[in-house]
Amino acid sequence: MQKNRPSRLRTALAGISMAALVAGAPAVAQAEDLSIAAVSGYFAQGFGISIVNGLERAEQELGVNVQIVDTGQRALDFEEQFNNLARGGDFDVILVMGWELVDALMTTAEAHPDQRFVFIDGVLESDNITYIDFIEEEGSFLAGALSSMLVEQGVEGFDNGSEVGFVGGRDIPVIRNFLMGMEQGVDSASEDVGVSSVFAGSFDDPAKGSELAMTLYGQGIDIIYQAAGPTGEGVLQAARAAGKYAIGVDIDQCPSAPGHILASMLKRADIAVFDLIQGEVDGSAPIAPGTVEVGVASGGVELKICEDMMERIPAETIASLEEMRAGIASGDIDVALNR
Amino acid sequence: MSEQSETRELTPAKAPVAMPEWLHSLLGTLLAISIALLGGAVIAIMVGESPFHVFMTLLRGAFGGPDRIAGSLLQSTPIIISGIAACIAFRGGLFNIGVEGQLYMGGFAAAWVGFSFVLPAPLHLTLGIAAAIAAGALWILIPAFFRARYGTNEVVSTILSNYVAILLTSYFTIFVFKRPGGWSETAPISTTAELPQLFEFSRLNWGLFIGVALAVGLHMFLTRTTAGYSMCAMGSNPKFAEYGGVPIRRNVFLILLCSGAVGGLAGGVETLGVHHRFMEGFAPGFGFDGVIAALLANGHPILTIFTALFFGALRAGSLLMEVETNASRELITVVQAFIILAVSAQLLVRRRRDSQAGERRWKY
Numbered sequence: 001m002q003k004n005r006p007s008r009l010r011t012a013l014a015g016i017s018m019a020a021l022v023a024g025a026p027a028v029a030q031a032e033d034l035s036i037a038a039v040s041g042y043f044a045q046g047f048g049i050s051i052v053n054g055l056e057r058a059e060q061e062l063g064v065n066v067q068i069v070d071t072g073q074r075a076l077d078f079e080e081q082f083n084n085l086a087r088g089g090d091f092d093v094i095l096v097m098g099w100e101l102v103d104a105l106m107t108t109a110e111a112h113p114d115q116r117f118v119f120i121d122g123v124l125e126s127d128n129i130t131y132i133d134f135i136e137e138e139g140s141f142l143a144g145a146l147s148s149m150l151v152e153q154g155v156e157g158f159d160n161g162s163e164v165g166f167v168g169g170r171d172i173p174v175i176r177n178f179l180m181g182m183e184q185g186v187d188s189a190s191e192d193v194g195v196s197s198v199f200a201g202s203f204d205d206p207a208k209g210s211e212l213a214m215t216l217y218g219q220g221i222d223i224i225y226q227a228a229g230p231t232g233e234g235v236l237q238a239a240r241a242a243g244k245y246a247i248g249v250d251i252d253q254c255p256s257a258p259g260h261i262l263a264s265m266l267k268r269a270d271i272a273v274f275d276l277i278q279g280e281v282d283g284s285a286p287i288a289p290g291t292v293e294v295g296v297a298s299g300g301v302e303l304k305i306c307e308d309m310m311e312r313i314p315a316e317t318i319a320s321l322e323e324m325r326a327g328i329a330s331g332d333i334d335v336a337l338n339r
Numbered sequence: 340m341s342e343q344s345e346t347r348e349l350t351p352a353k354a355p356v357a358m359p360e361w362l363h364s365l366l367g368t369l370l371a372i373s374i375a376l377l378g379g380a381v382i383a384i385m386v387g388e389s390p391f392h393v394f395m396t397l398l399r400g401a402f403g404g405p406d407r408i409a410g411s412l413l414q415s416t417p418i419i420i421s422g423i424a425a426c427i428a429f430r431g432g433l434f435n436i437g438v439e440g441q442l443y444m445g446g447f448a449a450a451w452v453g454f455s456f457v458l459p460a461p462l463h464l465t466l467g468i469a470a471a472i473a474a475g476a477l478w479i480l481i482p483a484f485f486r487a488r489y490g491t492n493e494v495v496s497t498i499l500s501n502y503v504a505i506l507l508t509s510y511f512t513i514f515v516f517k518r519p520g521g522w523s524e525t526a527p528i529s530t531t532a533e534l535p536q537l538f539e540f541s542r543l544n545w546g547l548f549i550g551v552a553l554a555v556g557l558h559m560f561l562t563r564t565t566a567g568y569s570m571c572a573m574g575s576n577p578k579f580a581e582y583g584g585v586p587i588r589r590n591v592f593l594i595l596l597c598s599g600a601v602g603g604l605a606g607g608v609e610t611l612g613v614h615h616r617f618m619e620g621f622a623p624g625f626g627f628d629g630v631i632a633a634l635l636a637n638g639h640p641i642l643t644i645f646t647a648l649f650f651g652a653l654r655a656g657s658l659l660m661e662v663e664t665n666a667s668r669e670l671i672t673v674v675q676a677f678i679i680l681a682v683s684a685q686l687l688v689r690r691r692r693d694s695q696a697g698e699r700r701w702k703y
Contacts, residue, residue, distance in 0.1 A: 036660075067662065069661060069662060070661075070668070072624045072668065073620060074621075074622060074623060074624070075618050075621040075622065076413070076414065076417075076609070076612060076613060076614075076621075076622065077654075077658055079542070080410050081656045081658050081662075082654065084400070084659045084662045084663075085662055088662075088663075099522040100522045100523075100618070102522070129694055180375075204513060218395075303565075
């Protein structure tokens with residue numbers, strides 16, 4: 001089902017490029033040679049859909065060939081699927097997303113050292129693979145700044161606290177990055193506001209997330225930023241139940257509890273994937289082993305304010321948020337980690 | 340095929356066509372497969388691919404080289420073993436639709452033994468396999484008891500036990516035995532518990548031979564032993580068997596238990612031979628594939644090997660097909676669905692024919 005979309009696009013694209021050739025413009029001829037395969041079991045879900053969007057844009061604008069392979073659920077198939085993609089040598093780059101595929105990816109990457117692999121949203125132990133790593137702390141900085149400004153200015157609904165909340169999944173380095181980014185954002189916007197943070201100890205426990213969020217809301221906190229995967233869904237629901245506010249993460253979570261989600265800190269896989277392919281196509285940044293950091297500068301990480309919240313947030317807050325975004329993008333604001 | 344002639348002694352031949360029953364069921368199987376492939380071809384045309392190209396890619400993916408053949412055998416192994424599990428129940432006139440759940444329980448039990456104990460190699464492996472068998476048998480214990488004691492419909496109870504098994508192993512994997520920092524999977528088993536691989540280039544392992552040995556063993560049991568004979572008698576006509584002195588209740592219980600044990604073994608072979616750990620939701624559908632393979636083979640253990648090989652090859656081929664053609668891997672699921680339809684239609688026709696002949700068949 002997933003596969004039909006790109007292939008139909010490809011047919012359309014072939015028509016367009018034929019027309020271009022007839023018109024005597026060999027513009028995309030070179031890029032057409034680039035074939036990209038994308039492998040994941042999550043192409044029907046938020047982050048995976050984002051990847052597919054990026055690939056489709058690359059297909060349309062850059063004229064690359066895209067083959068999408070849905071792994072399904074059977075662990076037995078993974079290795080064969082990678083092998084089938086790699087051994088023919090038909091694909092210049094193979095994009096991979098999903099932690100359950102890591103073993104099969106490592107085995108295949110070792111067996112086919114000349115095949116270029118890109119792993120999305122994480123860094124593994126192999127030196128042969130390109131990693132797309134989102135700089136979560138930059139987006140978290142903006143999330144912290146937004147909540148801090150609202151609380152300090154006493155905007156209606158956010159006026160009874162000098163604290164904002166954070167609910168993390170497990171207390172692991174990557175989630176600490178979210179928290180450190182947020183704390184710096186909170187501090188830079190206001191000196192009087194502090195962060196009250198808790199960790200659920202699990203990414204799969206919405207009930208725990210809800211319980212922790214309720215405790216924080218009970219202490220008078222109005223806004224909670226969550227970085228807790230499915231556990232965080234509980235935080236969003238608690239915001240609705242308590243009549244308070246939360247900030248979502250990874251994908252656009254505004255629809256989870258409309259009216260109670262301020263914004264979402266997005267990891268824009270579509271932008272990251274498109275930029276990666278563009279760098280390869282125009283030769284400015286060929287895909288090579290190593291880590292590609294995707295942050296606020298490229299738009300790969302952004303804070304998206306929910307539509308239904310726009311009118312409740314003062315215009316000057318939005319303006320200073322934009323100022324900070326530009327500052328991070330230009331490097332004037334350094335979101336540092338004690339890595 | 341002497342067990343067929345024994346069946347005939349019990350149920351005197353009234354079939355209008357004078358051909359041996361095994362040939363009849365083989366022809367039926369081939370007919371079902373042909374209809375399914377034809378249906379697959381129609382769908383290939385609908386997605387804008389040449390059916391010839393799709394099937395050639397399928398064939399190449401399944402048999403195009405030693406490693407591809409090994410890949411097909413690797414895919415077939417769990418289907419053969421779970422198919423035998425289903426066969427055992429079918430031949431005794433029972434249904435075990437819980438092979439899927441037994442497979443999960445067996446897989447988890449084997450992995451648990453594998454990563455929890457430190458033992459010398461042959462003993463560790465044996466213990467892991469024994470744990471898988473025991474877990475599978477344990478998982479059918481309640482349905483088997485209620486079927487034997489109160490005549491509770493085992494189809495419903497075994498189906499329901501699947502969900503419990505899948506979610507229970509998920510719970511164990513995520514909350515109790517999760518490998519720190521990893522995906523939802525347990526720690527790897529120690530090498531002493533691994534089923535040895537056959538070749539360097541494939542994950543194909545000794546599990547294949549376990550499956551084939553089970554099939555041959557079951558065939559011998561059914562055709563050469565008194566117990567096997569009484570089991571077939573039960574399957575063909577339980578009233579007659581009871582009249583002839585077969586202890587129906589005890590046998591129902593034992594048959595279901597054996598079926599569950601083999602289902603557990605199917606999972607154990609997967610975790611000990613292929614994955615070397617247990618992963619949450621690692622093998623959706625293998626148990627059901629086994630049931631279909633056994634149905635397609637009309638409950639014949641040796642034929643089940645071949646129907647399982649067919650499904651395994653389809654599966655392996657489909658992995659290449661989805662890369663090289665526009666046809667989705669799910670085309671194979673459609674082909675399998677066509678097979679089920681064709682087989683069920685045949686069973687209906689046969690049942691009608693039998694009842695017209697004044698014979699009430701309990702088989703299936």
